[in-house]
Amino acid sequence: MKAMVQDSYGPPDVLELRDIDRPEPAPDEVLVRVHAAGVDQGTWHQVSGLPYLVRLVFGPRHPRVPVPGLDVSGVVEEVGARVTEFRPGDEVFGIGKGTFAEYTTAKTVVRKPANLTHEQAGAVAVSACTALAVTRGVEAGRRVLVIGAGGGVGSYAVQLATAAGASVTGVCGPSKVDLVRSLGAVEVVDYTREPLTGQYDLVVDIAGGRPFPVLRRLLTPRGTLVLVGSEEGGHWLGMGRQFGALIRRPFWTQRLRAPISIVRRAALDELSALLADGTITPAVDRTFALGDVPAAITYLRDGHARGKIVVTP
Incomplete structure (x- = not known):
């Protein structure tokens, strides 16, 4: 089968399209012929091996699984x-083991809703499960601010919070304003033109760089700040904001959360029901061919993606 393979960590161009053996499923796995595989920041971490902390999971010197990719349909x-x-x-859709390939093995998958294309379903698992975790507990009538609303996690967070009855304000760049509004945000702030004002019961900051005092001013006295992802902390840990949150949490009246999202079967079942009835819909920006995975990762890292991007073999 054809697959994108890396022998070492590095920039996206370490990936090469090669012919390799088709994987064999373990007793508790299925072999899936890949129709679509999502691209997210986690796949960049797989390829780059950065921050170095992630190599404890992916392999200390080189990737244990030479084919990257997690989302699959x-x-x-x-x-x-x-x-x-x-x-x-x-x-089916869910999480596979090396999905930038024609075939992958998978254990955490559920049936694909009939109303979704494979391209849509392939853009769900990682980002939507993260969004589900950060919006858990949102109640009707609450005010929610999603910073980074036009990306993968943000596009799902806007929809999930809106579905819960919250009044959602989305923050994004100028090219994503229309998308965020179409997802259900009652207000959209173009961060290149407008300052952030107001107070919110929940602020979701996705890979943001705003100082904690700025974010606190956006919270009600008993509001909650949720941090998702971070590019701070250098090449070693890469979790500077999360550690900063842990240090500050005992001294805040507001709540601080930095959840680590793990794709579980129960979350996929919940998302599948929401997808099937149209409560949420994947926002797919572009589709790349399998051999163009390096270009897809670069497109993502440059901040161009409106919602999700996928790869099709």
């Missing part, structure tokens, strides 16, 4: 000996 080709829920021909 496709068709079950083969099932492991202990799998009873799926059979060949089933359409």
Whole structure:
């Protein structure tokens, strides 16, 4: 099969399109023929090996799994000996092991809703599960601010908070204003032209760089600040804002959260129901061919993506 393979960590061009052996599913896994695979910041961490802390998971010197990619949507080709829920021909989506390939093995998958294309379903798992975690507990009538509303996690966070009955303000760049408004935000702030004002019950800051005092001023006295992702902290830890939040939390009247999202079956089941009834819809910007994964990652890192981007073999 064809796959994008890396022998070492580095910039996106360390990836090469090669012919490799098709993987074999473990007893509790399925083999999926990949129709679409999402690209997110986590895949950049896989490829770059940065910050170095992530190498404890991916491999200290070189990637343990040479094919990157996590999100997947496709068709079950083969099932492991202990799998009873799926059979060949089933359409599924979720998390795979090296999804920038024609085939991948997967354990955490659910059936794809019939109203979604594979391109849409392939853009769900990582970003939507993260958004589900950060918006958990949002109540009707609350005011929610999503900073980074035009990206992968942000586009789902806007929809999930809106579905819960919250009044959502989205913050994004000028090219994403129309998208964020279409997702349900009652107000959209172009951060290049307008300052952030007002007070909110929940502020979701996605990979932002605003100082903590600025973010606190946007919170009600009992509001909650949620930090998602961070590029601060250097090449070693890369979690400067999260550690800063832990230090400050005992001294704040407001609540501070920096959740680590793990894609679990229960979350995928919940998202599948919301997708099936149209409560949320994946916002897919562009589709790249398998051999163009380096370009897809670069496009993402340059901040161009409006919502999600996917790769199709």
